[in-house]
Amino acid sequence: MGGSGLVVQDLSVGYGPVRALRRVSLEVPEGAVVTVLGSNGAGKSTLLRAISRTLSFHGGAVTEGSVNLNGRRLDGLAPDRVVAAGVSQVPEGRRVFARMTVADNLRAGALGGDRSGRTTALDRVHELFPVLAERSGQRAGLLSGGEQQMLAVARALMATPRVLLLDEPSLGLAPLMAERIADTVREINAQGTSVLLVEQNAALALRLATRAYVLEVGEVTLSGPAAELAASDEVRRRYLGVVDEDAAADAEQTGATRRTLTRWKG
């Protein structure tokens, strides 16, 4: 133990009788960007919830294993203590405080961090996402989907964490904006924050990350340096599946077996 960075060891999680993670181990070394790939329901969000200790809000619990940050155990802490320890999360599906203004959302993001960096953090966030400065008085719930996603990311940046957990940060963002998020991740990583990135846009994720893990039905099936994984066939087919002949053939194939739906004659 005592390894530096975020270390997840043999973590198993259950939602009642549903086992969502089975003995998952992974490591986010200090200053690294690590990505977790996996299809729907693989347990990526569950993993992040387990680290941030918010499983209980979903009726889930860690059944075994441990999570350490720089040698300090995080499991057993309250969620706010995890934040205080320097781990922030951008949860899946935006989750902005819809009834609060954009400005107050950002203030809420700064609650966990220390007071001193607040104005510089705010300036930086406004620079990254100018639309948030324009809309600072608007209720967050009225923002467009992508604007909400920007706000969610910005909010987490307000805390100036040591480890940032991102759950699908590019969800619903325009290509241009997704690029900007990627740049941001790179930049904050350069400033010393380690990042654990869960992302469906695997191409983008693998480009950013130094290490990658593939999670399948609650278990880690592949792991290694990002570049290596990006080259592997399995990953290329399942997660990178760009529009090439392969995919076209694939589509044909699924088309053949596909069930068809006929009009309803009711």
Next chain:
Amino acid sequence: MSEALVKPLRLVRTRRTRTYVWTAAAVLLLALPFYLDRFWLQAGLFAMAAAIGAIGINLLTGATGQLSMGHAFFLAVGAYGYCVFAADGGDGLTGLGLPTWLAAVLAVLVAGVAGGLFSPISGRLSGAYLGIATLALVFIGQHVMFNAHDLTGGANGRDVPPLNLFGLTFDDRELLVAAVPFGSAEKLWYAGLVVLLAGALFARGVLRGRPGRAMNAIRDHRIAAGVIGVPVARHRAAVFVLSSMYAGLAGVLLALVFQRTVPDYFGITLSLEYLAMIVIGGLGSVSGAVAGAVFVSLLPQLLTRYSDALPLVSAPGTGGIAPGEASRYLYGAAVVLVVLFLPGGLVRVAARRRVTTHPGEER
């Protein structure tokens, strides 16, 4: 929901035991008037009336997510409506002298209309705002009950004409059935059972069918419900009307049991009691409403009845905890404990026991 998951074999077995249980319960309920004295029958009737009202509020608050604290008002409309329609005006108060069965039907309809009239408000508000706005109904109701003397008889209330069905009058003139004297309580018992059963089955049908799904959708996501094709405002109003009609029906039954309606009864406490019933029993389900109603209305009766025998409870006037207080402690504690430790209410206890054999699919 859970039935769909139960394996076929088990289904047969549970279905058979369930048939036995239901038959036994039915026989028991039918036989009770031959054994219980009037106090217990009356308590049972109060519970039945409460159950009908609770089903109504569960349709509204539990299934559609519209918090109502004005249920007492609709109960009052039912109770007084019946009196006005059925009374013959002999006591100097307004009375239309209609046949009593018709009066009961009309009273229920009038309660529905009252609910409909409230729809401009119920359609606009939600959450706590709607809840407290409906509280206004209780105040308005009490104001009318105390002041519209000709209709309501004022503070001392008015007499309730006994129900008359197929030539049988549900009053205290004794009718000997198998050597047991049948007074109003015994006769009403059967009427109450029939009405409750019909009301429960109807509500269950509504909840499990198309309207029920639309109601849940409105509760869970109002805008999405509209986009999917549910006429939200109309549906909300319709549920409010239906719920008020249940309350009106409960009011009629209560009036018949009380034999007199008094304004003090239809206050805020009553409204809150109904909310407590559905929370204790289980939000959104018919059986929950019934279980909660039975619990909440029988608890104080039991405690008062056996106040002499309960160790902690002392007889009134001897100092110590009076039975009235003890039952309030228990009632308060029940509300708190059920919500905390039996989320989903009393009916969930039964459901969970069934589910333990089929791990956790229910929740």
Next chain:
Amino acid sequence: MRNLTVRFAGLTALDDVSFTVRPGTVHALIGPNGAGKSTCFNVLSGVYRATQGSVRFGAHELTGMPPHRIAGLGVARIFQNLALPPRATVEDSLLLGRHRLTRTGFLAAGLRLPSAAREERLHRERVREIAEFVGIADCLDRLAGSLPYGQQKLAELARALCMEPRLLLLDEPVAGMTADERRRTAAVIAGVRDGLGISIVLVEHDMGVVMRLADAVTVLDFGRRIADGAPVDVQNDPAVVRAYLGAGS
């Protein structure tokens, strides 16, 4: 459906936009975040009221109609932010989609009339058929809240299909899916167009999917239409590249 001109007040979310969706095609609506795509859907489905302009669907004027009447005309949609009740089973959610096609009212449901039972049975069958088509038949008994994000999106799609729409509005249907799943979903959408011949308006940031599916594309930026045409033309339109795609793509 033709001649759509919509403007949205306050902060002008849609500024004098018009486009036409030809029957039986997939029409993509793309643009940067906050361009007004969802707003456009909200106007189409009656959640927002247009400040100016009009929306026509066949012979019907949609502007000012309440959402449920628009739904009644056969306009179905999926939501950008999920709107599945988490504590209901997927099957119940899909059956809710049948609301406009079914008739059972309070009375019929309460009294359990045979007509209600017949209707229920018939529609449950169709729901299963649709679920199988979309590929979520095995989740029908599960609570929607316990499904992973991607499956929930599919369930939404299935619910919209359950409305037997004539026009389907899809707001980011493949967001949150892996490449693999995106491809499958895209195939489902193509199947819907081909099999049912209904019109589809698609909002999506995944250009791969857009290019593969769309027959025509309209690009919005700050509420204005900046381009309109066939996918390939639009992809190479410099204004679009500048505002939306970025140099990288």
Next chain:
Amino acid sequence: SSKAKDDDGDKAAAGGVKTGDGISGKTITLGALTDMTGVYATLGKSVTQAQQLYVKQLNAAGGVCGYKVRLSIRDHGYDPQKAVSGYTELEPKVLGFAQFIGSPFVAAVKQRIDGQDKGLVLPQAWSAALLGSPYIRVIGSTYDIETINAVDFLMQEKGIKKGDKIGHVYFEGDYGESALVGSRHVAQEEGLTVVEQKIKPTDNDMTAQVAALKQAGVKAIVISAGPRQAASLVGVAAAGGFNVPIIGNNSAFAPQLLATQAGPALMKNYYVSSPSLPIGADTPEAKKLVADYQAAYPKDALDNGIVAGWTAVSAFGEALKKACASKDLTREGVDKALLSIDSFDVGFGIAQDFTDPKSASSKQSVILQPDKSVTGGMKVVREAEASEMAEAYTPGA
């Protein structure tokens, strides 16, 4: 079945006394439906304790011709459902009710009392609406008569005269409205104008009422509400320099008030019209009651609820004794016995006449004034007296 009708007709016990419901073996059970936890808890507690004291003393002295008396008490907390349930539960087991608080509830079961039950009920409620039944017998003057006597006092002693305005602050509900009938009656007879102010039991601050009455220019105020409302009314009027005499009904005072801010003002300007002498009366019976009560309940305040409870249960006891003397302890026998009592006084200044079911058992009222130094906090300022108006008044006319 257990309920099958046996012949539970009247039994003739040893000694030839006919008995019926409510008597088993050598015990007579009386019911008491009281309010110990609701809005009338103050009254209910005193009444009940006084009645328990009476029963204890009665039994110690041998009971009623050999029968012990037992009180079966149910607290309904002023809840109609519990009250009716309590009645239903006790009715088959008791001979009658020595106490029944809440006239709406008495009214609720009136049909049953007058119809099949026929047990004697002595309500602790003084509404004129309860008159007229041979089984439900209000003890002492009803609120309307009490109010007539109160206004009479104002006219006789406080200089109110024809043409003056008087204010009347009254509770919504049967108590207040019954009292209002009285003040309206006087106003009509004597050419006064009544300025009405209706309030609810939840209203505790009478500032607005005082302002309105002051503006209307009333020369005196009658209050038919609870003790708290009276205290607030008197206190506000005094503090605002609005010095008119204020008189309340029997229920509009509690000795606990003398310890509050309003204490001095109450002693100065406030009167109470009461159906009996106060608990602190200067009669041997009253002194004995005070001593016994204090011995039994040392912690509790002395108020007029004790007198009311004591008087009622004594009347019941008296009826029992008479009924026993005529060898008929059935319900009918006891009802009849009470109807034959025409002058019954337990030492609180007023003789009760129960012979006419259509009128209250007395038309007299005593006018009291709060006084800290006296036991029970009230002293007499005008002895028992029925005003001419009260004598001439027939309820409901």
Next chain:
Amino acid sequence: MSTFAEILLNGVSLGSVYALIALGFVVIFRATEVVNFAHASLLLAGGYVTATLHDDIGFWPALLAGIAGAALVGAAVEFLVMRRYRGADHSVLAIVTIGVDILLTTELTRRIGTDVLVMGDPWGDAVLKLGSISLAHTRIAAFVAAALLITAFLLAFRYTSWGVAMRAAAESPETAALMGVRLGRVSLGAWAVAGGLAAVAALFLTVFPTPGLERATSLAALKAFPAAILGGLDSTTGALVGGLLVGITESLATGYQSDLTFLGRGLGDLAPYLVMVAILLIRPAGLFGTKELARV
């Protein structure tokens, strides 16, 4: 005219007491989105402590003790009950508070018994005369206290992170926890503060012109419901405005009772509710409340 002024002034002074009670509702609603039906019993608890202690330790210390006591009761309710609830439905929690209220009120009324307890306040029944109008000192004190407290809360909500944390926690506990909000502490704090406020409100509710604290005192909290609602359940300004509006309405309805007889007498209780319904028809979230959002 002077009567009108007197009635109006009286309404304002009464309204400031309601505003104090409403403020208690607002604090808890902001932090937890729960309508707190147990506020009435907190009120009773605070008043009870003050009333029983002032003889021994003097009024001001007793008041402080009352505030602390009620804060403690509030905190205990949060810690023992509210925190244990694992669902998300706020109306269910509101019903839990009904249960709590029943428990606390039963206990307190049992203790109070049939007594009327006085607060031992320094103002007594002194009144301020403004021409023909008289205004009780207690009410002036109430007004000042309400204004001060409401301003303080307004500032605290706006300028401290406590206010942000509260609203975040209320809206989505999970997300708030991810922001590092200490959920337990926020709601514990809110309940304690609400308790303290209730004790202050209890003081002004039971001093002159009312005779003192007794078992029915808690019923007065019912009148603060329309105040809190018509102002907007999550707005401090709303609590003040709502309180004043209710006080004035009640005062006018009572003062002009004789001119309103066609509506039946005794409108004082009803009128605030009617005003509330009318306002809600136009503004479904109250005058200053946050509107419910609608966008998909």
